[in-house]
Amino acid sequence: MSQNIRIAFLQIDAFTDQAFRGNPAAVCPLDAWLPDAVLLAIARENNLSETAFFVPAEDADEADFHLRWFTPEVEVDLCGHATLAAGHAILSNLHGKAKAVRFGSQAGILTVTRDGDRLSLDLPARRAGDAAVPSGLYQAMGAAPLALWGGGRDYLLLYESQADIARLKPDFVALKALGRHGFIATAPGDDCDFVSRCFFPGYGIDEDPVTGSAHCVSAPFWADRLGNSTLFARQISARGGDLWIHVTKDRVHMSGHCVEVIAGEMSVPESV
Incomplete structure (x- = not known):
């Protein structure tokens, strides 16, 4: 022993x-x-x-x-x-x-x-690029996004509004069956630059409360989309969290x- x-x-x-x-x-x-x-x-x-x-x-x-x-x-x-x-x-x-x-x-x-x-x-920036939509993903998320990209191990799903993100009720068993990926749902924020919720059932985490690594993907995306390298983000899980972010070419600085x-x-x- x-x-x-x-x-x-x-x-x-x-x-x-x-x-x-x-x-x-x-x-x-x-x-x-x-x-x-x-x-x-x-x-x-x-x-x-x-x-x-x-x-x-x-x-x-x-x-x-x-x-x-x-x-x-x-x-x-x-x-x-x-x-x-x-x-x-x-x-x-x-x-x-x-x-x-x-x-x-x-x-x-x-x-x-x-x-x-x-x-x-x-942290290192992980910029989103073109990606094929995994079969069954939108059904597992419970709502189809406006668009989808891939960013390293994660998928980035863009929705229209913060309310759309808040309403998501994913099927975690179905998401886990898609493999070891993260699923980042994001949209413009009501009182911040952008919001997100993040799901990692393939890693044993149905919904992560606040995910720094996910912002390595979402922050460069929003910096390009908004034309601003300095951002304030909220992850609107049940616990919630705030991130102050500055994006450079290769790095994401979040505080x-x-x-x-x-x-x-x-x-x-x-x-x-």
């Missing part, structure tokens, strides 16, 4: 200045990587859209920490809200006087920087607040 080890655990609500809103992420600092099966088991135990794990980087010239993200079902290649939460954990607790922290990740170097009372996150709601330790086996 493997011996249990104790690891620090934080739960942080990202892209909100209020507890119990935004997107909750679990953050677990590690001294060294645990086996992938253990990391996935921890993420399943947390049962949040993502759990972020980080370890000190061996080469401090490249990054301060290496970062990985797990849903309750799989490891993902990019996660915005859990990166923001990990940055908050480090800048508020581990490196309280530092102005920024650099993460090495599957998506390259990601930097979280202090931005007044918010944190700013630097938001974070609120720490749980701090403690987990007792986990070294193998499962």
Whole structure:
């Protein structure tokens, strides 16, 4: 029987200045990587859209920490809200006087920087392009969009109004059957530049409350459409969240607040 080890655990609500809103992420600092099966088991135990794990980087010239993200079902290649939460954990607790922290990740170097009372996150832009409509997608979404594009692992679906986005009632079983993709529903906002809701049932997340990585696709799209590189976006899930965004040629800089709601330790086996 493997011996249990104790690891620090934080739960942080990202892209909100209020507890119990935004997107909750679990953050677990590690001294060294645990086996992938253990990391996935921890993420399943947390049962949040993502759990972020980080370890000190061996080469401090490249990054301060290496970062990985797990849903309750799989490891993902990019996660915005859990990166923001990990940055908050480090800048508020581990490196309280530092102005920024650099993460090495599957998506390259990601930097979280202090931005007044918010944190700013630097992510790669993933511009939407032409894509074929998967058979059954519009039926699974519950309403046909005005148009559809592809952006990396995600599909971007444009609707006419914020009310159209709010009314969506997707069939998550049908969406999951379409494969491991994200489905970003977006429209002009009533009191912001654009709104969205995001669905990832293929990754074990029916509706994600606030999705930083989805804005790597939607923000460049809206920047081009509106002719403005500086945007204010809202994700109108039940929990909701706000993002202040600046789009450059290759990057999307998004800032938001974070609120720490749980701090403690987990007792986990070294193998499962």
